[in-house]
Amino acid sequence: MASHRVGEPAALSDSGAPHHHLPYAIPHMLHHPSNSTFINQEGPAFDFGELEEAIILQGVKINNDDKKQHLYTAIRPAATLDMFPSWPMRFQQHTPRGSSKSGEESTDSGSALNTLSNTPESPSDHRQPPPPPPQMDAAGGIDSPRMSGSQPHPPPAKPAPEKTLRRLAQNREAARKSRLRKKAYVQQLESSRIRLAQLEQDLQRARSQGLFLGGGGAASGSISSGGAIFDMEYSRWLDDDHRHISELRTALQAHLSDSDLRVIVDGYIAHYDEIFSLKGAAAKSDVFHLITGMWTTPAERCFLWMGGFRPSDLIKMLIPQLDPLTEQQFMGICSLQHSSQQAEEALSQGLDQLQQSLVDTIANGSVNDSMHHMAVALGKLANLEGFVRQADNLRQQTLHQLHRLLTIRQAARCFLVIGEYYGRLRALSSLWASRPRESMIAEDNSCQTTSDLQMVQASQNQFSNF
Amino acid sequence: MQYHQSESRMYYSSSSVAESLERVVRLASGSAVVIFSVSTCCMCHAVKRLFCGMGVNPTVYELDQDPSGQEIERALSHLLGGGSAVPVVFIGGKLVGAMDRVMASHIGGTLVPLLKEAGALWL
Numbered sequence: 005m006a007s008h009r010v011g012e013p014a015a016l017s018d019s020g021a022p023h024h025h026l027p028y029a030i031p032h033m034l035h036h037p038s039n040s041t042f043i044n045q046e047g048p049a050f051d052f053g054e055l056e057e058a059i060i061l062q063g064v065k066i067n068n069d070d071k072k073q074h075l076y077t078a079i080r081p082a083a084t085l086d087m088f089p090s091w092p093m094r095f096q097q098h099t100p101r102g103s104s105k106s107g108e109e110s111t112d113s114g115s116a117l118n119t120l121s122n123t124p125e126s127p128s129d130h131r132q133p134p135p136p137p138p139q140m141d142a143a144g145g146i147d148s149p150r151m152s153g154s155q156p157h158p159p160p161a162k163p164a165p166e167k168t169l170r171r172l173a174q175n176r177e178a179a180r181k182s183r184l185r186k187k188a189y190v191q192q193l194e195s196s197r198i199r200l201a202q203l204e205q206d207l208q209r210a211r212s213q214g215l216f217l218g219g220g221g222a223a224s225g226s227i228s229s230g231g232a233i234f235d236m237e238y239s240r241w242l243d244d245d246h247r248h249i250s251e252l253r254t255a256l257q258a259h260l261s262d263s264d265l266r267v268i269v270d271g272y273i274a275h276y277d278e279i280f281s282l283k284g285a286a287a288k289s290d291v292f293h294l295i296t297g298m299w300t301t302p303a304e305r306c307f308l309w310m311g312g313f314r315p316s317d318l319i320k321m322l323i324p325q326l327d328p329l330t331e332q333q334f335m336g337i338c339s340l341q342h343s344s345q346q347a348e349e350a351l352s353q354g355l356d357q358l359q360q361s362l363v364d365t366i367a368n369g370s371v372n373d374s375m376h377h378m379a380v381a382l383g384k385l386a387n388l389e390g391f392v393r394q395a396d397n398l399r400q401q402t403l404h405q406l407h408r409l410l411t412i413r414q415a416a417r418c419f420l421v422i423g424e425y426y427g428r429l430r431a432l433s434s435l436w437a438s439r440p441r442e443s444m445i446a447e448d449n450s451c452q453t454t455s456d457l458q459m460v461q462a463s464q465n466q467f468s469n470f
Numbered sequence: 471m472q473y474h475q476s477e478s479r480m481y482y483s484s485s486s487v488a489e490s491l492e493r494v495v496r497l498a499s500g501s502a503v504v505i506f507s508v509s510t511c512c513m514c515h516a517v518k519r520l521f522c523g524m525g526v527n528p529t530v531y532e533l534d535q536d537p538s539g540q541e542i543e544r545a546l547s548h549l550l551g552g553g554s555a556v557p558v559v560f561i562g563g564k565l566v567g568a569m570d571r572v573m574a575s576h577i578g579g580t581l582v583p584l585l586k587e588a589g590a591l592w593l
Binding site (some may be wrong): 336339343350353354355356357387390391401403404 | 523579
């Protein structure tokens with residue numbers, strides 16, 4: 005885009021009659037006020053104060069000296085240059101073509117002029133036509149040897165009256181102030197934009213967790229603050245998990261040393277310890293959120309056991325994936341699976357008894373002492389937290405025991421398998437949610453399962469028939 | 471499972487934690503596996519089911535059915551360093567701990583050797 009812009013003025017100076025092209029150029033530029041290239045955030049923005057000044061001085065110049073096109077472009081490149089303060093270099097290569105100046109010289113003069121134009125606070129007299137100020141002289145001096153053949157550059161037209169100059173200076177000041185204001189405003193907009201993007205991202209994550217809440221929550225559909233906090237922590241943990249898994253994968257593929265692998269594996273264990281700790285805190289604030297699996301994806305929730313994964317199922321899944329195992333290791337893992345099953349059974353029976361006791365309390369609540377019964381029921385409900393914590397404890401101990409039983413390389417592979425497995429299970433939930441649905445009407449009644457599914461997807465009335 | 475009631479009549483006046491602890495230790499040494507429980511506590515039910523599921527026959531003291539149960543509970547809570555006093559498990563007279571310690575021990579593979587050592591399990 006810069007070249008596009010530069011190209012136009014270049015055409016100006018290349019053509020034989022820049023003086024009547026320039027007026028066209030100015031409205032052309034004015035027609036593109038919204039072009040962001042004009043808003044140069046790095047350097048000074050387009051300066052209408054300078055433009056106005058340039059126009060006035062230009063008009064004066066044109067009237068007096070329209071034959072000296074090369075002088076015009078050489079001496080007054082400041083006018084057009086000022087309009088494009090961000091593209092001084094390329095511009096200068098084009099403008100002095102008519103005057104056959106060397107590229108370096110023009111660059112020098114251009115940059116000299118440009119620095120002048122970029123610092124309007126500095127001697128403002130550099131634009132005064134006569135007498136040519138010292139800086140102007142430097143540029144003019146560089147120019148003059150080339151133009152020895154031509155007339156000495158005539159002093160630009162007599163200065164506009166004092167009033168005009170003062171007004172121009174004031175305009176310059178105002179333009180500068182508005183530039184600074186605009187810069188500040190744009191910076192503020194940028195930071196707000198970043199903040200907004202961040203908030204949107206957080207909201208998206210929270211919502212994607214909250215989506216699985218369904219209609220079972222409060223009437224407002226919001227989740228408790230404890231649950232919401234845990235969901236945010238969990239989504240952050242999932243991001244970390246993804247990172248850990250990638251690390252494990254690359255570490256295994258790179259065949260790192262055992263000591264390096266150990267660091268990564270220990271890190272993954274600590275990562276799991278962290279989620280169990282977070283779940284412990286969440287169990288205190290909202291045990292229902294955990295135990296109903298509202299923090300998980302639907303597929304995970306399907307296999308949920310006491311607020312999380314079932315350790316014996318995990319080990320059952322792992323055993324074929326961990327080959328090769330020594331005899332001792334295999335015995336150890338089978339024993340781990342067995343003891344985990346016994347512990348799960350015990351906890352499940354304990355929870356069953358809690359449920360039964362709760363049912364009895366609520367069912368036997370008479371009108372007379374219903375409050376008392378509710379209080380008793382509340383007391384019993386409080387035990388739920390203990391069961392979720394014991395279940396998480398079981399999960400944590402299982403992972404630690406796996407770590408103990410396996411070599412470091414086996415452990416790395418084992419945790420990679422675990423991470424990938426749950427990642428796939430989560431992905432399954434998303435895929436399931438976005439699968440293309442069949443038509444509601446069962447086309448083929450002979451296919452029982454398909455029609456069952458279709459019936460389930462259809463109205464509630466049909467579903468109740470099953 | 472054997473349910474015992476502690477000999478509260480003889481130690482009616484014991485109120486200090488130390489005396490209660492002594493009683494606890496004495497009771498614990500009386501059998502291979504000793505569980506201090508409360509009949510209505512569901513976690514206690516879970517730990518009882520765990521041992522029964524393993525084929526162990528633990529001795530259970532239901533503290534809510536014991537006149538001096540409250541003191542024992544206080545002593546146990548003191549022993550565990552706060553938190554819920556029940557369930558607490560002793561194997562071979564030695565303290566194993568509350569439910570989480572029992573679970574960790576079982577998963578870690580140390581529970582079964584302890585039981586065998588105490589004579590509670592035969593294979």
